[in-house]
Amino acid sequence: MAKQFMKGTEAIAEAAVRGGCRFFAGYPITPQNEIPEYMSRRLPEVGGVFVQGESEVSSVSMLFGAAAVGTRCMTSSSSPGMSLKSEGVSALAAGQLPAVIVNVSRGGPGVGSIQAAQMDYFQVTRAMGHGGHRLIVYAPSTVQEAVDLTYKAFEKADEYQAPMLVCPDGSIGAMMEAVELPPFRDAERKRLTTYASQCINPDKLIISTFHYTAEHSEGFNRLLEEMYEGWKQNEVMVEEYETEDAEVVVCAYGIVGRVAKDAVKQLRAEGIKAGLIRPITLFPFCTKSFEKLDYGKLKGILVAELSIPAQMIEDVELATKGRVPLESLTHSGGRFIITEEVYDRLKAMALGNTKEVK
């Protein structure tokens, strides 16, 4: 099939439909409105249902029902809206229900800014909602990757019976690029199996977000813990570029990862040993990529993100355990990190003109 020139948000919506999504509920917020707009037109064409909820909370709660009866489902929002949806996402995790959540992220805190930013890192990687549940968080850096990761998120949601998060920033959502769309999946989904059924009546499908006994409650938490540990082993996605012999490394995700890669290419062309670690899943984090670095040669790592204060740098600290100085490059609120800034900072680091941050 020929490539199509699509906007990030619309490409995500089409990828969801092809991934088997047949129910979408959402509430408008910039910069993701093209997703519900596209779905309102597209889902009826494939026998699906679109609902504009009266709020973010009701929209995500509708996913609970749709997922429970075996329908692949999605909701989308942007940062302030994600805070409102967090209760429902926690409920989906507790109910062991597959669903895909899309956060086309913008500036914060609060209403923040309608411009693109990456300021939801802590929220999406640590605790989208209460109760210590986790999500696999996919952070695309191109429109094609947004398509591929959305499609994959539906597969993983089914596989793990858990909510998955696709987290492009607003610029990936607004950008148009040529994409190859994936084939249509069968919209039929396998029957759910739940811990609540096991505890109460294995012959019936029981979906519950509550466990009566301490034993069952802890048992369920252990089950989730095991799943999350499994993700750390099996679901990490990362792009490692020219890191084997790197003396300076930039760690950046999403749009910034793409910006940083050009800087690394320019430095390599000049003979400076620069490398890039681009987390594609923000959780589980690519800790092992940092184990593979040659700390005998490495002079420093620059963590570049569209967030003030920096957030991902804490995961890099955990991964590097003080073995190398870290520097931070940040912008937010619609100001972008540009290639030249990454280039200048890495070059200064390589030449030893570096100041340690923290």
Place this chain on the structure above:
Amino acid sequence: MINRSVVAGFGGQGVMMIGKMLCYASLDHGKHALFLPSYGTEQRGGTANCTVILSDEEIGSPMTAHIDTLIAMNEPSLKKFQGMVKPGGTVYINSSLVKPEDVREDVVCTAIPVDDLAHELGSTKVANIIMLSAYAAGTGMFTKEEVTETVLHKLASKPQFLEMNRKAVETGFEHAK
């Protein structure tokens, strides 16, 4: 070859259409393209703009300090963006509204009165088609036939304007020389 451009003008001048049409022409003819609109709290009478990157190879970073080309459809756009143009780069201006003497001296200025030319063709709405055709001719990225093919294909739903758009492409190519 890679060409990084900003296209800017008043809302309603068809600025986004210029950007998208150039991308479509790229994809129709085997090149890579990236279109990034600026959205936000734009004011009436201010500038709407988009970044357009056309390249023979896969496109990496869309965010860089400098651009090769600026298409300024009005005066505020020239003021806002001409500082980004590399020395020796090109600035296309709509000289129906923008004075060529306001353009930096270290860049190549291509001044085309697209509003007036479009008016002569029958509608100021084709000013953007004239401008994108001039850009295509000036950069040498597309032939007149290639631009005509893409423009007429994309605007096929409005057959009553096909002839005017065809003439607009020709006008743009003539004035770029």
